[in-house]
Amino acid sequence: MMSRSKPLAAFLLPLFCITSFIACGKKSGELPALTGATREAVLTEPPMVPARVNEDGPQKVVVHLEVREVVKPLTNGATYTYWTFGGCVPGKFIRVTEGDEVEFHLSNPSSSKMPHSIDLHAVSGPGGGAEASFTAPGHTSVFSFRATTPGIYVYHCAAAPVPMHIANGMYGLIFVESRSNPLPPVDHEYYIMQSEIYTTGHYGDTGLQEFSFDKGLAEQPTYVVFNGSVGSTLGPTALKAKVGETVRLFVGDAGPNLASNFHIIGQIFDNVYEEGGTNVNHDVSTTEIPVGGATIVEFKIRAPGTYHIVDHAIFRAFNQGAVADIVATGPEDSTVYSHQQRYENYQ
Amino acid sequence: MSHASFARSVAVLLAAAWFPLYAGAQPAHPPVHTGRAPAGMVSIPGGYYRPFYITKGIDSVKIEPFFMDVRAVTNKEFLNFVTANPQWSRSRVPASLAERGYLRQWKSDFVIGGVALENAPVVNVSWFAAHAYAAWVHKRLPTIAEWEYAALAPLRWAATPSRRSGTIDGEAKRELILAWYARPNGPLAPAGTVNENAYGVRDLFGEVWEWTQDFNSVIIPADPRGEANPSSTCGAGAIGTIDPGDYATFMRFAMRNSLLAAYTVDNLGFRCVAEDRN
Numbered sequence: 322m323m324s325r326s327k328p329l330a331a332f333l334l335p336l337f338c339i340t341s342f343i344a345c346g347k348k349s350g351e352l353p354a355l356t357g358a359t360r361e362a363v364l365t366e367p368p369m370v371p372a373r374v375n376e377d378g379p380q381k382v383v384v385h386l387e388v389r390e391v392v393k394p395l396t397n398g399a400t401y402t403y404w405t406f407g408g409c410v411p412g413k414f415i416r417v418t419e420g421d422e423v424e425f426h427l428s429n430p431s432s433s434k435m436p437h438s439i440d441l442h443a444v445s446g447p448g449g450g451a452e453a454s455f456t457a458p459g460h461t462s463v464f465s466f467r468a469t470t471p472g473i474y475v476y477h478c479a480a481a482p483v484p485m486h487i488a489n490g491m492y493g494l495i496f497v498e499s500r501s502n503p504l505p506p507v508d509h510e511y512y513i514m515q516s517e518i519y520t521t522g523h524y525g526d527t528g529l530q531e532f533s534f535d536k537g538l539a540e541q542p543t544y545v546v547f548n549g550s551v552g553s554t555l556g557p558t559a560l561k562a563k564v565g566e567t568v569r570l571f572v573g574d575a576g577p578n579l580a581s582n583f584h585i586i587g588q589i590f591d592n593v594y595e596e597g598g599t600n601v602n603h604d605v606s607t608t609e610i611p612v613g614g615a616t617i618v619e620f621k622i623r624a625p626g627t628y629h630i631v632d633h634a635i636f637r638a639f640n641q642g643a644v645a646d647i648v649a650t651g652p653e654d655s656t657v658y659s660h661q662q663r664y665e666n667y668q
Numbered sequence: 669m670s671h672a673s674f675a676r677s678v679a680v681l682l683a684a685a686w687f688p689l690y691a692g693a694q695p696a697h698p699p700v701h702t703g704r705a706p707a708g709m710v711s712i713p714g715g716y717y718r719p720f721y722i723t724k725g726i727d728s729v730k731i732e733p734f735f736m737d738v739r740a741v742t743n744k745e746f747l748n749f750v751t752a753n754p755q756w757s758r759s760r761v762p763a764s765l766a767e768r769g770y771l772r773q774w775k776s777d778f779v780i781g782g783v784a785l786e787n788a789p790v791v792n793v794s795w796f797a798a799h800a801y802a803a804w805v806h807k808r809l810p811t812i813a814e815w816e817y818a819a820l821a822p823l824r825w826a827a828t829p830s831r832r833s834g835t836i837d838g839e840a841k842r843e844l845i846l847a848w849y850a851r852p853n854g855p856l857a858p859a860g861t862v863n864e865n866a867y868g869v870r871d872l873f874g875e876v877w878e879w880t881q882d883f884n885s886v887i888i889p890a891d892p893r894g895e896a897n898p899s900s901t902c903g904a905g906a907i908g909t910i911d912p913g914d915y916a917t918f919m920r921f922a923m924r925n926s927l928l929a930a931y932t933v934d935n936l937g938f939r940c941v942a943e944d945r946n
């Protein structure tokens with residue numbers, strides 16, 4: 322998201338070249354030389370995000386990701402057979418830096434029923450890695466790509482039938498951080514993805530729920546959720562912050578069908594990295610995230626309490642599960658928010 | 669009631685009615701014996717199969733009558749083959765013909781280790797091994813077209829106290845199959861106890877994937893969002909398939925397409941067919 326106009330690049334060029342020539346020529350197709358160092362990527366389960374890695378220059382980054390077909394809770398009393406990248410939904414968060422060479426190992430254990438693959442939207446190349454990573458149960462595929470372009474990107478399985486693999490949970494985010502212009506430090510970084518689940522049963526039915534092709538095709542989900550299940554990020558697992566702290570959310574929309582009208586009730590985003598690109602908008606209340614897209618939002622917690630993260634297409638939040646919470650602790654400041662001051666008869 | 673919701677209701681009812689078969693109970697119907705099929709096989713009448721992926725403009729394949737094994741080949745049967753052909757034992761089979769996981773569910777080269785396992789479909793066999801077995805029993809592996817053609821038949825379901833036996837077809841059958849494909853692997857039921865169809869063939873769905881003779885002949889792209897036939901015009905989606913809504917069939921083609929002939933997989937077995945020369 323930090324790609325620059327040419328004049329700015331020209332201005333900054335000498336500065337970079339003092340230490341290294343890493344960021345030069347990104348848009349011209351030249352790739353910076355690797356430092357020769359190799360590191361194993363640290364992957365995190367939602368809602369956590371790996372820490373930024375400060376290294377001298379572009380490295381080889383080895384990513385090991387295992388596909389897992391698992392039965393997990395969908396909502397109270399209901400379970401679903403999730404197909405996952407790393408055992409969690411969304412899949413594990415991958416963080417690399419612009420220019421890194423990513424050596425990707427996708428493993429499909431022999432206990433799996435299905436072949437799987439991965440298409441990373443951060444890849445420049447046909448299929449985004451899907452063909453190179455198509456893997457039968459009991460096998461591992463290895464392929465490499467250069468993280469040429471900074472941004473926040475969705476990844477997902479692209480094995481047939483693709484909509485079912487995505488609907489069943491095979492998606493996640495990969496963040497390619499700009500080397501020349503990394504995101505400013507914040508107090509908290511979290512990882513959230515919105516998705517729909519299509520079941521033959523109704524919302525709230527108990528027991529193992531089965532995938533509904535009819536509902537998927539009709540784009541009429543049974544559930545709309547954050548981080549894979551109803552209540553994934555509520556109560557004890559709500560996101561946490563303190564008054565005065567800054568929060569950054571990496572937010573993706575896996576679909577498979579519905580774009581998100583992403584909103585936090587009682588919050589205004591100070592910064593929105595629109596569609597994960599180079600435009601940074603300010604003072605936004607609701608931002609749209611397309612299916613297969615992602616964005617970054619930043620905000621400061623100014624008052625204590627519980628903030629509901631919702632899809633503001635509000636039936637989805639009220640009736641289908643699209644709610645996650647941030648619980649903020651700290652001192653009240655009535656100049657920021659007073660709570661109810663009076664309650665009077667009116668007639 | 670719409671057609672779709674009706675079919676869904678039927679599917680739910682039938683899935684419930686079908687459960688005893690999933691649980692490994694004996695099917696309600698004995699296999700169909702036409703009188704001329706060899707023991708353990710049934711006759712599949714000839715006809716025409718419309719390929720799922722239409723390539724080179726071929727939209728119909730003639731199927732000659734053939735005999736198909738009623739059930740998947742079991743561990744016990746495969747042990748007979750290995751005993752008679754010890755070059756196919758675990759420790760002697762070359763890596764080029766079978767991966768390291770070959771027959772890994774067995775205790776050792778010539779010991780299966782457990783009656784339940786003996787009667788379960790053999791898995792972790794390479795295509796080469798399945799092919800050699802078929803030749804040894806004077807049969808062969810089915811082609812994709814033959815397998816899919818036989819699999820088009822409606823399924824039978826067992827009678828329960830509250831309903832008569834019957835068949836399940838169309839969307840309801842599709843949902844039943846899809847539900848199994850969407851579940852993680854569990855323990856295998858004894859071969860020949862799952863999902864009998866109208867020909868009397870069992871285990872085609874709900875047990876294991878099965879090798880076919882020409883498993884890798886349909887060159888569909890590993891990235892299925894493109895077209896099936898590289899020479900046809902480009903498009904997104906499942907261009908080139910006759911029914912993009914048939915997810916169960918997509919899964920079988922995806923699975924076949926992910927394989928190489930030496931691969932061994934936990935839920936991949938096989939059955940044989942033979943020519944019907946009558």
Ligand SMILES: [Cu+2]
Nearest residue numbers: 437478486491
């Ligand atoms: Cu997948």
